[in-house]
Ligand SMILES: O=C(O)C1=C[C@@H](OP(=O)(O)O)[C@@H](O)[C@H](O)C1
């Protein structure tokens with residue numbers, strides 16, 4: 001689907017959708033627990049549905065009734081489960097150690113760029129613990145289970161490796177220590193994992209250089225869990241406020257462990273007017289100034305922040321961005337191309353992106369690059385464009401935010417499908 005957006009300010013209020021990252025984690029803990037858990041999840045996305053389907057393949061029962069989801073824990077089957085991770089990195093890296101711990105044999109497959117995204121450090125760490133893989137890349141068959149002990153793994157490729165090993169740890173018969181061989185990046189996502197595990201009764205100890213999970217712990221079902229609002233996706237509309245008129249995003253948890261709640265501070269640093277309420281954030285524009293931002297802890301915010309940077313006086317530098325190349329697209333390349341396609345200026349470094357503030361973008365034709373965050377950032381870019389913005393393959397938003405264009409229109413956005 002290609003769409004054309006007529007430049008127009010967005011204004012008004014919108015509810016944050018359910019967090020993809022929190023959703024994956026609570027579904028996983030519920031599927032590994034001792035009895036059924038009820039989860040309230042406002043809206044799913046392809047990635048959350050993908051995790052649900054993988055848990056079903058492992059033998060969990062997941063029933064949806066509107067926004068209520070009942071998860072009945074995994075009962076192992078005699079067949080060889082097939083886990084299709086679609087294009088979800090989180091599903092793949094979280095489910096691989098879990099599935100290997102539960103089943104003697106399990107098949108994995110995936111689509112799009114996912115089989116090419118990094119996995120070798122996790123695969124090698126699992127091989128050291130007895131797991132065998134029919135091939136180095138999906139589709140493959142995983143056999144022989146997973147043993148506990150000490151896992152050595154880098155922390156600067158994907159934090160999802162660590163989250164996956166942590167989730168699997170209580171399923172193993174030995175203590176598990178995860179020893180980081182580099183500094184941990186995207187560390188808040190690991191905190192979110194530990195938080196979810198603790199909510200289900202599993203204690204994770206933080207070591208100076210890693211994590212420790214004592215053997216013999218069990219996931220224990222908790223009372224109803226509501227999936228919190230998604231800060232990574234709220235960021236798109238909060239940014240719309242910063243470059244346009246007043247926008248309010250509701251249903252956000254100010255005490256969330258989601259790293260992307262940092263958007264509040266970042267927009268303030270750019271100079272936007274930001275008001276934080278009990279469960280909402282209100283943003284409106286002011287004179288914006290360029291900043292230098294270490295993006296390593298909040299990688300998913302780069303595409304939308306580059307749109308904000310296009311509006312800010314001076315050159316904004318996004319540094320420590322090497323892992324941006326490992327996402328649904330190489331986001332240093334695709335974010336640069338998006339800005340260029342829309343008539344702005346961006347310079348790509350090996351591990352950085354510099355965006356020059358140009359005030360207004362020209363608009364024009366860009367594409368999603370099959371990356372939801374690029375499609376959403378381009379749509380928000382239309383606000384500061386002189387001409388219409390055409391986005392090719394705009395349906396990429398379905399990966400994390402299927403009702404993005406609906407919400408965009410509810411705030412006054414003007415979209416035509418072409
Ligand atoms: O664990 C998670 O839910 C995620 C971790 C991050 O990935 P990396 O740890 O690979 O940076 C983030 O980019 C991704 O969108 C979601």
Ligand SMILES: C=C(OP(=O)(O)O)C(=O)O
Pocket residue numbers: 047087088089090091300327328373400
């Ligand atoms: C990188 C992302 O997701 P994943 O790694 O789960 O594919 C994302 O949502 O931006």
